Amino acid sequence: MRISFHSDAFASAYWHFKKSLEWAGLEFCGSVMDYRALTIAIVLSVVWMLPSASAEESSPIKIAFIAGPDSREYAQHEHNGGLLFLADYLERFVSEKEIWQDGRKAPKIITKVFCDVRPDDPAFADPFVENADVLVVFADGAQCYPLAGHTPLLYRMKNAGKGFVVLHFALCATQTITAEPPLERSLDEKFIREAIGGVYETFHSINPFFTAEVEVVSGHPIARGVRPFAIWDEWYYNMRFINDLCTDEILDPSRDTIVKAILKTVPPDATRQRPDGAHSGNPYVRSRTGKPEILAWAIERQDGGRGFGFTGGDQHVNWAHPDFRKVILNGIVWVAGLDIPQQGIATPSPSLEELLEHLKQPNAWSPDREQSVRAMIDDWNR
Numbered sequence: 175m176r177i178s179f180h181s182d183a184f185a186s187a188y189w190h191f192k193k194s195l196e197w198a199g200l201e202f203c204g205s206v207m208d209y210r211a212l213t214i215a216i217v218l219s220v221v222w223m224l225p226s227a228s229a230e231e232s233s234p235i236k237i238a239f240i241a242g243p244d245s246r247e248y249a250q251h252e253h254n255g256g257l258l259f260l261a262d263y264l265e266r267f268v269s270e271k272e273i274w275q276d277g278r279k280a281p282k283i284i285t286k287v288f289c290d291v292r293p294d295d296p297a298f299a300d301p302f303v304e305n306a307d308v309l310v311v312f313a314d315g316a317q318c319y320p321l322a323g324h325t326p327l328l329y330r331m332k333n334a335g336k337g338f339v340v341l342h343f344a345l346c347a348t349q350t351i352t353a354e355p356p357l358e359r360s361l362d363e364k365f366i367r368e369a370i371g372g373v374y375e376t377f378h379s380i381n382p383f384f385t386a387e388v389e390v391v392s393g394h395p396i397a398r399g400v401r402p403f404a405i406w407d408e409w410y411y412n413m414r415f416i417n418d419l420c421t422d423e424i425l426d427p428s429r430d431t432i433v434k435a436i437l438k439t440v441p442p443d444a445t446r447q448r449p450d451g452a453h454s455g456n457p458y459v460r461s462r463t464g465k466p467e468i469l470a471w472a473i474e475r476q477d478g479g480r481g482f483g484f485t486g487g488d489q490h491v492n493w494a495h496p497d498f499r500k501v502i503l504n505g506i507v508w509v510a511g512l513d514i515p516q517q518g519i520a521t522p523s524p525s526l527e528e529l530l531e532h533l534k535q536p537n538a539w540s541p542d543r544e545q546s547v548r549a550m551i552d553d554w555n556r
Contacts, residue, residue: 242313315346342487370481371473399518408488
């Protein structure tokens with residue numbers, strides 16, 4: 175925390191120091207002092223002053239959002255609209271707001287959303303990206319993967335302790351989808367696995383649509399205030415985790431693994447019965463029928479940075495679900511290095527109009543579809 179000492183702050187420091195000396199049984203004079211007591215006095219004076227530091231005295235947190243081009247039907251894979259929505263919520267409801275129960279304010283959060291980013295996009299030359307504290311990526315993977323070819327920049331950021339949040343298909347860093355598993359995985363895949371602890375690996379991970387009965391794995395700050403929920407989405411699972419950790423090891427409460435599960439579910443058996451393919455199924459997935467799978471996880475890296483991965487995100491309307499939205503906001507704020515309040519990052523539910531205002535495509539919903547979406551959002555927020 176960076177603190178600016180003005181004249182009133184100096185006076186306060188002198189007062190606290192003098193009171194600490196008195197507490198330690200010393201007088202502020204030229205006599206020989208007990209240096210152990212003096213040390214106690216100095217520490218106490220510093221501790222007494224810490225609560226007076228305000229959000230204005232903290233360095234701003236910079237968050238760069240990389241949104242790939244929108245790629246599916248209306249309100250699906252809305253990378254631009256989704257990140258514009260999240261950035262707006264962070265600035266309106268977290269930045270410099272009293273998010274902790276003791277009245278402390280969060281630091282100022284500065285966001286910048288780079289839209290329709292492709293691998294050759296000039297966004298990666300923008301100093302804001304490399305200087306950001308957190309990089310949030312929401313985009314298509316595979317052939318459209320926007321981070322492709324930028325691993326030198328990304329590793330510089332990672333080695334500097336920057337944070338990374340990767341959502342949905344951006345977890346798939348494979349540029350070429352082949353008929354057989356590749357003999358060697360790409361540098362982009364290796365980076366994502368190292369930066370956030372897990373990656374979507376073709377011919378290992380799968381991408382079914384289903385209603386997940388989401389359970390919250392307690393104990394991690396990102397899980398604070400998040401309740402169990404059920405929601406339809408394209409939920410990837412069976413990620414390839416760092417250090418060859420398997421899902422069962424990470425979910426085993428007796429183990430302290432570097433990857434921490436945040437959300438889990440037991441997928442319907444039918445999601446495992448699809449034919450073999452790069453995204454559809456494989457024998458290992460089928461061997462795990464009836465077992466829980468990880469949908470969101472976090473990591474604290476040895477370089478001091480943090481990472482968060484989340485496999486949902488196909489359905490834009492899901493940002494209106496309070497717990498779906500909260501776990502993502504918790505994740506971003508935690509990766510930025512802040513503590514998460516016990517109630518989590520609480521934000522108001524957006525209206526349908528707020529949710530759709532950032533979408534570029536014209537509204538393609540029928541009146542009946544729009545009415546059903548409104549009813550669903552109302553039900554979520556009762």
